[in-house]
Amino acid sequence: MSIYRSHVLVCGGTGCTSSGSEKLVEAFLEQLKLHQLDKEISVVKTGCFGLCAEGPVVIVYPEGTFYARVKQEDVTEIVREHLLKGRIVRHLVYHEHEEGAQNHLSLNDIEFYKHQTRVALRNCGVIDPENIDEYIAFDGYKALGKALGEMSPQQVIDLLKESGLRGRGGGGFPTGLKWQLCAKTVSDKKYVICNADEGDPGAFMDRSVLEGDPHAVLEAMAINGYAIGSDEGYIYVRAEYPIAVKRLQIAIGQARNYGLLGKNILGMGFNFDVHIRLGAGAFVCGEETALMTSIEGKRGEPTPKPPYPAEVGLFGKPSNINNVETLANIPQILIKGPEWFRSMGTQRSPGTKVFALGGKINNTGLVEVPMGTPLSKVIYDIGGGIPNSKRFKAVQTGGPSGGCIPESLIDVPIEYDSLVQIGSMMGSGGMIVMDEDNCMVDIARFFLDFTVDESCGKCTPCRVGTRRMLEILNRIVSGKGEEEDLEKLDILCESIKDTALCGLGQTAPNPVLSTLRYFRDEYEAHIREKRCPAHHCKDLLHLEITDKCRGCTACSRVCPVGAITGEARSQHHIDVDKCIKCDSCFNKCHFDAIIKV
Amino acid sequence: MKSLSELEQIRKQTLERIQMRKEDRENEARVVVGMATCGIAAGARPVMMAFVTEASRRKLSNVTVSQTGCIGTCRFEPMADVFLPDQEKVTYVNLDEQKARRIVAEHIVNGKPVYEYTITAAMGVNTRGNEQ
Numbered sequence: 001m002s003i004y005r006s007h008v009l010v011c012g013g014t015g016c017t018s019s020g021s022e023k024l025v026e027a028f029l030e031q032l033k034l035h036q037l038d039k040e041i042s043v044v045k046t047g048c049f050g051l052c053a054e055g056p057v058v059i060v061y062p063e064g065t066f067y068a069r070v071k072q073e074d075v076t077e078i079v080r081e082h083l084l085k086g087r088i089v090r091h092l093v094y095h096e097h098e099e100g101a102q103n104h105l106s107l108n109d110i111e112f113y114k115h116q117t118r119v120a121l122r123n124c125g126v127i128d129p130e131n132i133d134e135y136i137a138f139d140g141y142k143a144l145g146k147a148l149g150e151m152s153p154q155q156v157i158d159l160l161k162e163s164g165l166r167g168r169g170g171g172g173f174p175t176g177l178k179w180q181l182c183a184k185t186v187s188d189k190k191y192v193i194c195n196a197d198e199g200d201p202g203a204f205m206d207r208s209v210l211e212g213d214p215h216a217v218l219e220a221m222a223i224n225g226y227a228i229g230s231d232e233g234y235i236y237v238r239a240e241y242p243i244a245v246k247r248l249q250i251a252i253g254q255a256r257n258y259g260l261l262g263k264n265i266l267g268m269g270f271n272f273d274v275h276i277r278l279g280a281g282a283f284v285c286g287e288e289t290a291l292m293t294s295i296e297g298k299r300g301e302p303t304p305k306p307p308y309p310a311e312v313g314l315f316g317k318p319s320n321i322n323n324v325e326t327l328a329n330i331p332q333i334l335i336k337g338p339e340w341f342r343s344m345g346t347q348r349s350p351g352t353k354v355f356a357l358g359g360k361i362n363n364t365g366l367v368e369v370p371m372g373t374p375l376s377k378v379i380y381d382i383g384g385g386i387p388n389s390k391r392f393k394a395v396q397t398g399g400p401s402g403g404c405i406p407e408s409l410i411d412v413p414i415e416y417d418s419l420v421q422i423g424s425m426m427g428s429g430g431m432i433v434m435d436e437d438n439c440m441v442d443i444a445r446f447f448l449d450f451t452v453d454e455s456c457g458k459c460t461p462c463r464v465g466t467r468r469m470l471e472i473l474n475r476i477v478s479g480k481g482e483e484e485d486l487e488k489l490d491i492l493c494e495s496i497k498d499t500a501l502c503g504l505g506q507t508a509p510n511p512v513l514s515t516l517r518y519f520r521d522e523y524e525a526h527i528r529e530k531r532c533p534a535h536h537c538k539d540l541l542h543l544e545i546t547d548k549c550r551g552c553t554a555c556s557r558v559c560p561v562g563a564i565t566g567e568a569r570s571q572h573h574i575d576v577d578k579c580i581k582c583d584s585c586f587n588k589c590h591f592d593a594i595i596k597v
Numbered sequence: 598m599k600s601l602s603e604l605e606q607i608r609k610q611t612l613e614r615i616q617m618r619k620e621d622r623e624n625e626a627r628v629v630v631g632m633a634t635c636g637i638a639a640g641a642r643p644v645m646m647a648f649v650t651e652a653s654r655r656k657l658s659n660v661t662v663s664q665t666g667c668i669g670t671c672r673f674e675p676m677a678d679v680f681l682p683d684q685e686k687v688t689y690v691n692l693d694e695q696k697a698r699r700i701v702a703e704h705i706v707n708g709k710p711v712y713e714y715t716i717t718a719a720m721g722v723n724t725r726g727n728e729q
Binding site: 006009084087133139140142143 | 600601604607608610611612613614615617618619627632634637645646647649652653661662663664665666675
């Protein structure tokens with residue numbers, strides 16, 4: 001094993017792969033060979049670095065130089081200037097969005113990373129996920145060794161309980177308690193399950209952990225098996241995550257080769273193995289009972305609880321289900337101790353949480369912050385604020401089960417209980433930012449559209465109730481809303497919440513409830529004034545040309561339906577009946593003469 | 598793999614190789630080699646490789662070797678700066694592979710700068726800055 005003087009890390013996450021990072025790896029290898037540097041410098045494909053908006057991302061160590069939006073043709077320059085001559089290619093280095101911001105030559109100076117604490121993501125973008133040795137180098141499988149060698153199963157559970165770790169998949173159930181319940185049940189066979197069926201629109205935390213650090217999940221599952229007395233584990237992962245699946249397969253193969261999975265692990269008499277099951281993309285299969293029926297090969301439908309999986313789970317046997325991010329925290333809690341974990345986050349929500357930032361925000365990507373961090377810090381300091389100097393309106397957390405948080409509550413600390421209090425929830429960690437152009441009624445409609453699509457149809461409140469709600473919302477956004485609609489929505493929301501079978505249905509009304517609570521005026525404007533305050537709902541707006549018009553004819557030439565008429569050098573006019581509201585003229589006008597009313 | 602000690606062995610071996618990516622690098626020694634046109638022309642590349650291979654041969658995982666551009670004293674190339682924690686920067690000049698290896702042994706490992714290769718020696722100035 002030779003030592004390289006420099007490492008070129010190319011992001012191999014899904015985001016960067018789709019913008020061509022695989023080609024970059026090839027180009028680097030080729031260029032390094034050309035300059036006879038291939039013995040001095042290694043090229044490593046890693047997991048996600050988090051700053052997906054700036055991908056493909058390349059980091060050069062030891063300097064930690066952060067190159068963003070690297071194109072294939074830039075590789076020659078980086079190799080020739082930086083790697084051969086040691087001159088950092090400044091114009092390719094990532095620079096922040098604020099005006100006057102400096103180019104940052106090192107990773108650690110960047111605002112996006114400065115405010116983050118990486119626990120679950122600690123290895124993402126640092127190690128080669130397809131190389132078990134690199135995971136081991138950064139203390140990998142040390143926690144498993146410690147658990148098997150020095151601790152009793154009960155001690156492992158006690159330690160987890162003491163750490164206060166709560167489930168990162170959404171509900172926030174204490175992980176130690178969950179393990180305890182399953183450990184207590186007596187059975188000849190038990191199962192460990194990893195829930196990697198990440199289905200919230202816009203969420204990709206678990207995918208990134210699996211792609212960047214798959215061994216952390218395997219190690220935690222083995223520890224879980226030891227603690228509850230199980231020798232078999234399943235990872236239920238979406239088939240839509242091909243890179244994650246591939247890296248998991250490689251990781252399982254390598255761990256078996258090293259004897260870290262299989263029979264007599266580390267010579268300590270403990271057996272544990274892991275299988276992968278691919279989900280076909282049904283949202284409801286992220287619900288634990290539906291997930292288990294799906295693994296069994298049946299239609300993915302939830303069953304009532306109790307019995308809980310800890311008593312009757314997969315194949316009728318006691319099972320313990322944890323989400324990917326929860327598992328990724330566990331090896332480090334074992335190594336560094338519960339006090340270390342409690343030193344981060346808040347009293348009731350210790351540790352950190354990963355969020356997928358999306359929507360109207362500059363730094364789209366993956367961030368990990370201590371619990372209790374105010375939302376505003378995530379959105380402005382890390383996320384870099386709202387693009388095009390628009391105004392922030394709301395942030396949606398928790399996906400289709402969560403709610404919208406308005407600007408007035410943006411300083412609320414992020415933790416399980418405080419988010420529930422303001423009508424949203426932590427969820428798995430999707431965070432969608434909305435600006436003044438987003439119509440909140442339409443947002444609620446979007447999420448409901450999703451739940452209606454994904455409802456499995458087993459219970460009536462969810463199957464029929466959500467559909468009725470969607471019909472009402474569709475009516476409102478198309479300008480046919482009636483005064484009683486709001487009251488009907490309120491009643492429907494409450495009864496679905498109380499009566500639906502599983503979590504999917506029970507939380508489905510949340511996007512509507514929270515927008516009704518904080519943006520009721522927008523609903524009322526749609527219904528009473530037939531007006532969309534955000535100028536978003538097409539049925540409720542029309543375009544007009546004001547006297548700012550210089551008669552340049554740009555709009556009439558771009559109009560696809562010939563709705564704009566007027567002489568050159570005189571004010572034009574839009575025929576409202578012909579107009580299809582495609583916004584082409586609005587975007588084309590150089591004089592801001594076209595307005596939406 | 599049948600034991601914890603084997604695991605530990607893999608950990609140590611691989612860490613040597615990828616140490617530079619760790620955030621909390623402890624007691625890091627840094628060697629910066631001048632690799633502008635002047636440096637390369639004067640033979641900086643073999644010098645840099647000598648630093649790398651010597652550090653790797655001695656299993657010094659806390660040493661990073663990086664490059665820099667021209668600092669203007671091209672007549673002294675190949676040049677290198679050595680930074681040790683809690684020590685002032687030492688600039689070496691007119692290097693070759695032999696000298697690089699000696700610098701690793703005496704300066705980086707044992708903490709004693711090789712005075713005769715330093716820029717101060719080359720310019721005929723002693724360490725206190727007086728003319729000799």
